[in-house]
Amino acid sequence: MAAQKKLKMGMVGGGPGAFIGAIHRSAALMDGLIEITAGSFSSNPEKTRQAGEELMLDPSRVYSSYDEMIQKELALPESERIDIISIVTPNNVHFDPCKKALEAGFHVVLDKPMTLTYDEAKELYKIIKKSDKLFCLTHTYTGYPMIKQMKQMIAEGVIGEVRKVYVEYPQGWLHKLLEYENKQAEWRTDPARNGKAGCFGDIGTHAFNLAEYVSGIKVAKICADLDIKVAGRPIDDDGAVLMRFENNASGILTASQIDAGCENNLKIRVYGEKGGLEWMQEDNNTLRLRWSDRPDEIYRAGNGYLGSMANENTRTPAGHPEGYIEAFANIYRNFARSIYALRKGEEPKAEWLDFPGAEDGIRGMAFIENVLASSASDQKWTPFTVEY
Numbered sequence: 001m002a003a004q005k006k007l008k009m010g011m012v013g014g015g016p017g018a019f020i021g022a023i024h025r026s027a028a029l030m031d032g033l034i035e036i037t038a039g040s041f042s043s044n045p046e047k048t049r050q051a052g053e054e055l056m057l058d059p060s061r062v063y064s065s066y067d068e069m070i071q072k073e074l075a076l077p078e079s080e081r082i083d084i085i086s087i088v089t090p091n092n093v094h095f096d097p098c099k100k101a102l103e104a105g106f107h108v109v110l111d112k113p114m115t116l117t118y119d120e121a122k123e124l125y126k127i128i129k130k131s132d133k134l135f136c137l138t139h140t141y142t143g144y145p146m147i148k149q150m151k152q153m154i155a156e157g158v159i160g161e162v163r164k165v166y167v168e169y170p171q172g173w174l175h176k177l178l179e180y181e182n183k184q185a186e187w188r189t190d191p192a193r194n195g196k197a198g199c200f201g202d203i204g205t206h207a208f209n210l211a212e213y214v215s216g217i218k219v220a221k222i223c224a225d226l227d228i229k230v231a232g233r234p235i236d237d238d239g240a241v242l243m244r245f246e247n248n249a250s251g252i253l254t255a256s257q258i259d260a261g262c263e264n265n266l267k268i269r270v271y272g273e274k275g276g277l278e279w280m281q282e283d284n285n286t287l288r289l290r291w292s293d294r295p296d297e298i299y300r301a302g303n304g305y306l307g308s309m310a311n312e313n314t315r316t317p318a319g320h321p322e323g324y325i326e327a328f329a330n331i332y333r334n335f336a337r338s339i340y341a342l343r344k345g346e347e348p349k350a351e352w353l354d355f356p357g358a359e360d361g362i363r364g365m366a367f368i369e370n371v372l373a374s375s376a377s378d379q380k381w382t383p384f385t386v387e388y
């Protein structure tokens, strides 16, 4: 049998000084299933050239725009052409390259939130559903092995019916007006490039996605309170949302970028009729199971006693810590394994298909819409609506 070829990936964004592009590249390369072949790394062609040189790419595969990349790659024989386009640009440059890449027949990895506007998200959702290519939205935190373990234990009924979900994402890096000196802060606080929700578009969507992913239950209604704590900033940098899930479980979601001193201590706790499960990113290889009538149990990544979802997403033996980049790499590995399986005419394993996609994308954009509407209203609760 002929050896499988690595999947070739082209990147949009991730040029010199960018944050998440380099993390995507490390993650994509980690398991040897994908190689970086092409790119249009910046809106500035000179910076794109520089990035291509640093990554030692063939200069003929380094393009001055994503339009050029799509066009010229399509002109190559199928065996040489890129298979995947990874889009890691600010939110105003998500919809157009993603639409064009899918319509040209490439698989797409897109960073969150799905688009700049809800209207774009609705259109993109339809395009993804029509396409026979795979689409992945990198809600990174769903890639952690102990998050997958938590999801599996809840689905298996270990803690009983879910009654309460607490999810919090506190950051402190925007506790002062940083937008004039920091590249990442600059576009994130500009509604024209970021979208109309600030903190809640950037990290509130991650917390929301994690709450629905881990609990396995959708949010049905919300009551939101968003605020701008730093004077001169046009969009929210702090807030909280009360949530009611479809099974009537209650939830509290807080997200902030002005919690001075906080790094990225994302936490989620879920309590059911029999016990609770607790996880935090700062100790991401540990999952605590609480019981009402006996001592806590501690589950640790890399141990054989974990379920299939955690084991499929772990590379090192217990005690050799994995972290953020490995969680990202799990998403890429599952995505790549699913592409390989489909190519062979096989059904990908359920554990591989467990990467975030179109549904997560549209629900994230609906979250922004619903949260802003609820926060602006005097009504106590508003239904959580999603338009497709």
Ligand SMILES: NC(=O)c1ccc[n+]([C@@H]2O[C@H](COP(=O)([O-])OP(=O)(O)OC[C@H]3O[C@@H](n4cnc5c(N)ncnc54)[C@H](O)[C@@H]3O)[C@@H](O)[C@H]2O)c1
Binding pocket: 012, 013, 014, 015, 016, 017, 018, 019, 020, 021, 040, 041, 042, 043, 044, 065, 066, 088, 089, 090, 091, 093, 111, 112, 113, 138, 139, 140, 183, 184, 187, 202
């Ligand atoms: N999943 C996560 O955990 C996570 C973390 C950080 C950022 N993000 C998301 O990733 C995206 C990028 O964020 P970032 O912090 O890396 O931003 P950044 O500003 O650091 O990098 C953006 C890059 O995109 C490039 N770019 C802009 N327009 C372009 C165009 N037309 N063609 C090609 N390149 C272009 C810029 O030159 C820059 O290199 C955002 O959507 C953000 O929400 C996700």
